[in-house]
Amino acid sequence: MQKSKIDSRLNKLKEKLQEENDILHEVVDSFRELDKIAYKLGFLSEEQSYATRISWWPMISVLGLYSAGKSTFINHYLGQKLQATATQAVDDKFTVICFSDDEVVKTLPGIALDADPRFPFYQISKQIEETSTNNQRIDAYLRLKTCPSEQLRGKIVIDSPGFDADSQRDSTLHITKHIIDLSDLVLVFFDAHHPEPGAMRDTLKHLVTETIDRADSNKFLYILNQMDITAREDSPEEVVAAWQRSLAHAGLTAGQRFYIYNPELCLPIENQEVRVRLERKCQANLTDIHKRLEQVGEDRAYRVISMLEHTAKAIEEKMVPQLEELIQRWKSRTYWTGTVFLLLLLAALAAGLGFAPAETRTEIWSWLTNFEDPMGIGIRIGGLVFVLIFLQLNSAKIAANTILKQIKSEFEDEYTRDGLMRAFRKNTRFSRALFIWIISQPVGWSQKIQRRIGDVLNSVNGYVQQLNDRFTNPSGKQSAVALEQTTE
Numbered sequence: 001m002q003k004s005k006i007d008s009r010l011n012k013l014k015e016k017l018q019e020e021n022d023i024l025h026e027v028v029d030s031f032r033e034l035d036k037i038a039y040k041l042g043f044l045s046e047e048q049s050y051a052t053r054i055s056w057w058p059m060i061s062v063l064g065l066y067s068a069g070k071s072t073f074i075n076h077y078l079g080q081k082l083q084a085t086a087t088q089a090v091d092d093k094f095t096v097i098c099f100s101d102d103e104v105v106k107t108l109p110g111i112a113l114d115a116d117p118r119f120p121f122y123q124i125s126k127q128i129e130e131t132s133t134n135n136q137r138i139d140a141y142l143r144l145k146t147c148p149s150e151q152l153r154g155k156i157v158i159d160s161p162g163f164d165a166d167s168q169r170d171s172t173l174h175i176t177k178h179i180i181d182l183s184d185l186v187l188v189f190f191d192a193h194h195p196e197p198g199a200m201r202d203t204l205k206h207l208v209t210e211t212i213d214r215a216d217s218n219k220f221l222y223i224l225n226q227m228d229i230t231a232r233e234d235s236p237e238e239v240v241a242a243w244q245r246s247l248a249h250a251g252l253t254a255g256q257r258f259y260i261y262n263p264e265l266c267l268p269i270e271n272q273e274v275r276v277r278l279e280r281k282c283q284a285n286l287t288d289i290h291k292r293l294e295q296v297g298e299d300r301a302y303r304v305i306s307m308l309e310h311t312a313k314a315i316e317e318k319m320v321p322q323l324e325e326l327i328q329r330w331k332s333r334t335y336w337t338g339t340v341f342l343l344l345l346l347a348a349l350a351a352g353l354g355f356a357p358a359e360t361r362t363e364i365w366s367w368l369t370n371f372e373d374p375m376g377i378g379i380r381i382g383g384l385v386f387v388l389i390f391l392q393l394n395s396a397k398i399a400a401n402t403i404l405k406q407i408k409s410e411f412e413d414e415y416t417r418d419g420l421m422r423a424f425r426k427n428t429r430f431s432r433a434l435f436i437w438i439i440s441q442p443v444g445w446s447q448k449i450q451r452r453i454g455d456v457l458n459s460v461n462g463y464v465q466q467l468n469d470r471f472t473n474p475s476g477k478q479s480a481v482a483l484e485q486t487t488e
């Protein structure tokens with residue numbers, strides 16, 4: 001049941017990828033192959049898939065101060081008037097914008113994001129329902145729009161409601177954080193009307209101060225927009241300097257900053273010198289931002305393929321050796337626990353015999369050393385084997401439980417921890433505990449499986465080659481020179 005759910009989700013994912021004419025749909029099959037290997041080894045349960053742990057479409061989120069021009073920027077980039085814009089705060093929802101061949105723009109409720117494999121949002125609805133104070137559902141915060149703009153192929157853009165001086169609702173902050181975590185690129189918009197810190201306290205706190213120490217801080221682009229308006233009254237350099245000071249005040253001293261205005265909305269600037277200077281700089285900045293947006297699309301295919309390679313190598317070079325080490329630990333712990341139990345049992349028997357009357361001791365001894373009665377020998381050997389197996393199975397169980405607790409505290413990464421625990425349980429179940437002394441490798445780790453991982457790793461090279469061909473030669477036709485080079 002669960003398995004067919006994951007199958008249909010991945011089939012849908014392939015369909016969507018194919019729609020965008022991308023070689024990535026083949027990569028889904030390679031992820032599926034790794035899933036099957038992981039099911040055998042126990043690292044994944046059958047309702048899980050490595051393919052759902054990565055974002056197949058890179059996400060670009062546009063966040064920032066209210067009325068800073070976020071929606072206007074997106075419309076300009078897409079070449080479509082997709083999002084409503086106004087001088088008043090217009091939007092209180094996040095809009096997830098994705099590509100569709102369909103000429104008609106479709107707006108769907110947030111719940112649609114749950115069902116679509118393109119979006120890594122499917123766990124968030126539950127969290128929102130939990131954090132929201134008045135039981136609001138995901139539809140109250142998110143909507144989905146499809147748009148046929150070529151710029152959107154292979155990407156997802158998220159427009160967001162503006163931050164204002166009032167403190168944000170918990171759910172909005174929660175979604176913002178989730179979106180920031182998932183995004184490949186985050187554009188943080190400021191408004192050149194208010195470059196000073198007072199007007200944007202919340203924005204600075206949530207979108208600047210809290211992002212500075214992140215490992216992925218280079219994905220943030222800080223953008224001062226609507227420069228044309230201020231240039232009519234103040235010197236643009238002073239406005240930019242005031243903004244830079246606010247950012248520095250919030251703790252941001254490095255990071256990529258840009259100042260721009262929307263060329264379609266630019267108000268006339270009387271001072272020609274200022275106009276030319278500003279136009280040149282803002283145009284260059286806008287081009288740089290657009291380049292970064294493009295880059296995200298191109299990087300994405302390589303990134304997904306490198307995730308495939310990373311996952312295959314992690315199974316082979318990390319997970320399996322870790323599991324082998326845990327199994328060894330289990331064997332030696334079982335051995336010691338069993339030995340202690342056996343010694344305790346012997347000590348108890350010795351003590352029992354010590355207290356028993358002399359005749360009983362002699363009787364037991366003569367029974368034990370009587371090798372004439374085959375039935376009796378059988379009972380004695382059987383009894384001994386039974387006691388030893390009983391001790392072994394119990395020691396193995398106790399040892400396994402202790403090691404499971406150790407895995408829980410030793411591994412911080414949730415996926416590694418859960419995978420190892422699941423595989424370890426599979427390796428220490430009853431039938432394995434019975435033959436613990438002859439176990440040499442983890443369940444499922446056969447030569448055949450190792451070859452299959454090797455095949456997935458080989459396919460990575462093939463995918464990279466196809467991608468290189470694509471980007472160096474978008475039409476798909478190889479030039480004579482390129483052909484010569486590849487056949488050499």
Ligand SMILES: Nc1nc2c(ncn2[C@@H]2O[C@H](COP(=O)(O)OP(=O)(O)OP(=O)(O)O)[C@@H](O)[C@H]2O)c(=O)[nH]1
Nearest residue numbers: 066067068069070071072085086089090162261262
């Ligand atoms: N002159 C000028 N006006 C702009 C520029 N960018 C946006 N605007 C105008 O600023 C107003 C606000 O723009 P929006 O795009 O709605 O701003 P937003 O950030 O999406 O606003 P919210 O979604 O409400 O937070 C609109 O009236 C736009 O026409 C610009 O660069 N120059």
Ligand SMILES: [Mg+2]
Nearest residue numbers: 070071084091
């Ligand atoms: Mg808007």
